[in-house]
Amino acid sequence: MNDFVDGIKFIGDNSGLLWHLTIKHLELTGAAVGIALLIALPIGIWLGHLHRGSFVAISISNVGRALPTLALISFGVAILGIGFLNSMIALVILAVPPVLTNAYVAVEGVDRDAVEAAEGMGMTPLEVLLRVELPLALPLIFAGIRIAVVFVIATATIASVAGGTGLGDIIVDQATYRLPGVIGASICVAVLALLAQLLFALLQRAITPRGLRVQKVRPGRPESAAAVPVITN
Amino acid sequence: MNSANTAQAEGPNAYPSAAPLEFRNVSKRYPRSDRPAIADLSFSVPAGEICVLVGPSGCGKTTAMRLVNRMTDLTSGDILLDGESVTQRKPAELRREIGYVIQQIGLFPHQTIAQNIATVPKLLGWEKDRTQRRVTELLELVSLPSEMGDRYPAELSGGQRQRVGVARALAADPPLMLMDEPFGAIDPINRERLQNEFLRLQAEIRKTVVFVTHDIDEAIKMGDRIAILREGGVLAQYATPDELLARPADDFVARFVGADRGLKRLTLSQLHDIVLLDVPTAHVGDAASDARERAAQRDADELVVLDGGEQPIGRLPVARLNGQPVSADDADPLTSTASRETSLRDALSLVVADRNRPLVVLEADGRLAGLVSLELISAALRPADGAGSPEAARGAQR
Amino acid sequence: MSGVLLAPLAAAPVIPDFGRGSTCIRDNKLFCWDWVQSNWGGTLRPALIQHIELTLIAVVVGFAISFVLALAAYRWSRLEPPVGIVAGILYTIPSLALFQLLVPVTGLSRTSAEIALVSYTILILFSNILEGLRNVPADVRDAAEGMGLTRWQTLWRVELPMALPTIVAGLRIAVVTVVSLATVAVFIVNEGLGAPIYAGLQNAFKTELIAAGALTVALALFADGALVLLQRVLTPWARTARS
Numbered sequence: 068m069n070d071f072v073d074g075i076k077f078i079g080d081n082s083g084l085l086w087h088l089t090i091k092h093l094e095l096t097g098a099a100v101g102i103a104l105l106i107a108l109p110i111g112i113w114l115g116h117l118h119r120g121s122f123v124a125i126s127i128s129n130v131g132r133a134l135p136t137l138a139l140i141s142f143g144v145a146i147l148g149i150g151f152l153n154s155m156i157a158l159v160i161l162a163v164p165p166v167l168t169n170a171y172v173a174v175e176g177v178d179r180d181a182v183e184a185a186e187g188m189g190m191t192p193l194e195v196l197l198r199v200e201l202p203l204a205l206p207l208i209f210a211g212i213r214i215a216v217v218f219v220i221a222t223a224t225i226a227s228v229a230g231g232t233g234l235g236d237i238i239v240d241q242a243t244y245r246l247p248g249v250i251g252a253s254i255c256v257a258v259l260a261l262l263a264q265l266l267f268a269l270l271q272r273a274i275t276p277r278g279l280r281v282q283k284v285r286p287g288r289p290e291s292a293a294a295v296p297v298i299t300n
Numbered sequence: 301m302n303s304a305n306t307a308q309a310e311g312p313n314a315y316p317s318a319a320p321l322e323f324r325n326v327s328k329r330y331p332r333s334d335r336p337a338i339a340d341l342s343f344s345v346p347a348g349e350i351c352v353l354v355g356p357s358g359c360g361k362t363t364a365m366r367l368v369n370r371m372t373d374l375t376s377g378d379i380l381l382d383g384e385s386v387t388q389r390k391p392a393e394l395r396r397e398i399g400y401v402i403q404q405i406g407l408f409p410h411q412t413i414a415q416n417i418a419t420v421p422k423l424l425g426w427e428k429d430r431t432q433r434r435v436t437e438l439l440e441l442v443s444l445p446s447e448m449g450d451r452y453p454a455e456l457s458g459g460q461r462q463r464v465g466v467a468r469a470l471a472a473d474p475p476l477m478l479m480d481e482p483f484g485a486i487d488p489i490n491r492e493r494l495q496n497e498f499l500r501l502q503a504e505i506r507k508t509v510v511f512v513t514h515d516i517d518e519a520i521k522m523g524d525r526i527a528i529l530r531e532g533g534v535l536a537q538y539a540t541p542d543e544l545l546a547r548p549a550d551d552f553v554a555r556f557v558g559a560d561r562g563l564k565r566l567t568l569s570q571l572h573d574i575v576l577l578d579v580p581t582a583h584v585g586d587a588a589s590d591a592r593e594r595a596a597q598r599d600a601d602e603l604v605v606l607d608g609g610e611q612p613i614g615r616l617p618v619a620r621l622n623g624q625p626v627s628a629d630d631a632d633p634l635t636s637t638a639s640r641e642t643s644l645r646d647a648l649s650l651v652v653a654d655r656n657r658p659l660v661v662l663e664a665d666g667r668l669a670g671l672v673s674l675e676l677i678s679a680a681l682r683p684a685d686g687a688g689s690p691e692a693a694r695g696a697q698r
Numbered sequence: 699m700s701g702v703l704l705a706p707l708a709a710a711p712v713i714p715d716f717g718r719g720s721t722c723i724r725d726n727k728l729f730c731w732d733w734v735q736s737n738w739g740g741t742l743r744p745a746l747i748q749h750i751e752l753t754l755i756a757v758v759v760g761f762a763i764s765f766v767l768a769l770a771a772y773r774w775s776r777l778e779p780p781v782g783i784v785a786g787i788l789y790t791i792p793s794l795a796l797f798q799l800l801v802p803v804t805g806l807s808r809t810s811a812e813i814a815l816v817s818y819t820i821l822i823l824f825s826n827i828l829e830g831l832r833n834v835p836a837d838v839r840d841a842a843e844g845m846g847l848t849r850w851q852t853l854w855r856v857e858l859p860m861a862l863p864t865i866v867a868g869l870r871i872a873v874v875t876v877v878s879l880a881t882v883a884v885f886i887v888n889e890g891l892g893a894p895i896y897a898g899l900q901n902a903f904k905t906e907l908i909a910a911g912a913l914t915v916a917l918a919l920f921a922d923g924a925l926v927l928l929q930r931v932l933t934p935w936a937r938t939a940r941s
Contacts (some may be wrong), residue, residue, distance in 0.1 A: 073833065132871065132875065134878070137914075138915055194791075221793060254795070
């Protein structure tokens with residue numbers, strides 16, 4: 068138990084360093100998730116809109132899960148050497164699958180009746196996408212982003228071994244910071260991840276259209292139940 | 301008949317093939333509800349009869365049925381199965397002795413048809429051989445090919461699944477069957493087929509059956525007795541279908557059975573339930589004078605002409621008889637005929653279609669049985685006792 | 699401040715003692731098959747076996763815990779929110795941090811590693827088992843009850859078999875997740891495929907990184923495939939249902 072006390076003491080004594088590293092950690096996370104969104108959202112939404120490519124869209128998250136983070140980083144180190152770029156690429160690769168799969172499942176799973184009604188009223192495909200499919204799909208798309216964020220925060224810690232910068236720098240360097248430092252930084256990372264989870268859960272609630280909130284939705288559990296069971300809570 | 305044998309002869313519990321059921325002042329009250337779901341319900345079902353519980357939604361008919369196998373427990377009163385109170389029995393054991401069929405069937409999707417049917421025998425610890433034989437028998441009994449035993453429920457049509465549901469309920473030869481809207485989810489054509497099949501089956505196995513439906517026509521068709529419930533689980537009338545239609549106890553029952561209850565009654569009886577009119581006959585080649593005399597004796601203005609094999613071939617108005625012997629050419633050919641199995645309702649329709657002329661009824665071998673007239677049919681509708689009443693002949697229908 | 703330890707490695711990869719190996723090894727080429735051959739028995743195979751052990755123990759223990767919790771939550775639905783929240787929190791804590799946070803409690807040991815790995819399986823397995831049980835159609839449950847199956851019989855003969863596809867789906871995710879996270883356990887206990895990866899990172903030796911990384915991916919895919927096959931064998935009815 069003393070180690071935890073020391074760990075908390077470390078946080079108090081090194082708040083400047085920890086704050087700096089937290090910011091770096093968040094920058095890395097934000098950048099990686101941002102790039103992943105730019106890649107994954109359009110593809111996922113578009114495939115979902117067309118109701119095509121379900122095999123690819125669903126299995127990418129299975130493949131993504133099967134890629135051990137440390138192994139991925141080690142490939143990166145082997146090919147690109149130690150550095151920021153390698154960490155970044157690994158994080159983006161890990162963030163794309165949950166975003167893409169959820170976006171696909173979300174848009175694909177929008178009530179067909181609603182889409183047909185919209186088409187029947189004369190909406191163009193783009194209008195159907197923007198006014199009907201996206202609003203209804205938003206909560207589930209957002210759930211995918213949330214998973215990616217939490218996942219990247221966790222993985223960015225490990226990326227420190229390959230030259231990423233963040234709170235992991237302390238955790239993987241026990242030689243310098245000793246156990247209290249490692250414990251202190253671990254607590255910080257855990258709190259960071261939990262706060263991100265909480266924040267995004269609240270945001271997700273806020274953007275859920277009120278009409279969808281009323282019904283007790285267990286959204287998007289068709290095939291994705293097998294692919295991503297924990298995406299919703 | 302062999303169907304019931306595996307279950308009965310060798311069973312560890314040699315069931316009677318059917319048992320009487322009695323509701324005695326049964327009430328069911330749910331907590332936090334001001335009204336009872338079932339109020340003081342009393343009636344009894346003789347062994348081997350189908351009792352239909354019918355009524356509008358919310359009348360508690362399903363609840364009443366579920367009280368029998370203790371899927372729901374009663375609040376007061378008692379239910380006796382074969383003279384023994386169900387409340388004294390362990391629910392699971394009791395249920396294994398009662399066949400249970402529901403609208404959605406509830407087949408186990410992860411088991412083959414044969415495994416589904418074998419559910420209760422397995423629970424009762426039957427030997428493998430015996431279970432196997434019983435499954436084969438039951439598939440045959442419900443007219444399914446025996447290869448179907450290896451299939452999974454998802455591979456069957458709705459009607460086939462419903463047959464499997466019935467077979468599964470019959471597996472341990474239960475003395476009582478509970479059926480909750482068993483044909484409710486089936487399209488009308490297949491529903492009628494399944495109803496007829498079940499009646500044919502019941503004629504063979506003679507179970508006591510409690511059958512729940514909201515459809516009065518189904519109730520009339522399937523029931524030996526009908527219990528009409530009104531809201532709040534109150535028994536409005538308990539009677540045979542014919543009595544219910546002939547003498548509804550009150551306005552509620554009259555409205556529920558419908559304004560066409562007279563016509564509905566006609567469907568309950570067939571021509572072999574009534575005494576047909578005798579009709580003078582003449583064979584081809586008979587002398588005209590003989591024929592005319594025979595018609596005069598019966599005060600008839602028409603004869604039915606028979607051929608050498610006693611088969612009716614036409615009807616001949618007496619007025620057409622001239623000096624010549626009776627000939628087929630003079631007679632009107634038979635446009636429509638009925639059989640003993642024709643329902644009174646169909647007979648009425650044929651009579652009306654033929655400008656109210658009495659209809660020729662044939663025996664199964666094609667010989668003449670007699671005539672049926674508008675007056676005869678309407679007389680049969682009058683609630684009276686005696687041979688002409690459909691009520692008396694109700695049992696013979698099966 | 700950051701990367702104090704690693705910076706010199708990145709800047710000037712001093713070729714450490716790679717042994718009397720081939721030119722490929724001495725030049726630290728991307729992948730040297732001869733290194734894999736000569737180190738299979740001594741390094742890679744033991745690491746792979748340890749990795750399988752780590753994974754199996756974590757999944758078996760995690761499944762047992764989740765199974766009991768899910769059955770309890772199925773019976774008493776009030777239990778679901780607290781279990782779900784705790785499992786969710788455990789699942790959210792980054793693996794590296796969770797491993798380290800256990801060190802003061804259970805030390806730099808395999809126990810610490812297993813506790814952390816187990817904790818990641820619970821959310822997945824608990825939700826999937828519960829979901830699988832709840833998805834059993836009401837009419838099937840009603841028919842089972844009506845035919846005289848006891849509650850226990852209904853559970854074992856009807857509900858659990860029907861929940862199998864969902865349960866196996868959860869197992870697949872849990873296994874793959876644990877295979878992945880078990881590499882991170884190397885930071886507290888020098889076991890499993892994380893060990894050669896970590897060693898490779900320390901001296902930037904590419905072959906070891908790639909070989910160990912590839913073994914980890916292969917193990918994850920193999921385990922996933924094996925579970926798919928297992929599910930096919932266990933649930934022949936699920937195939938016909940889809941067609």
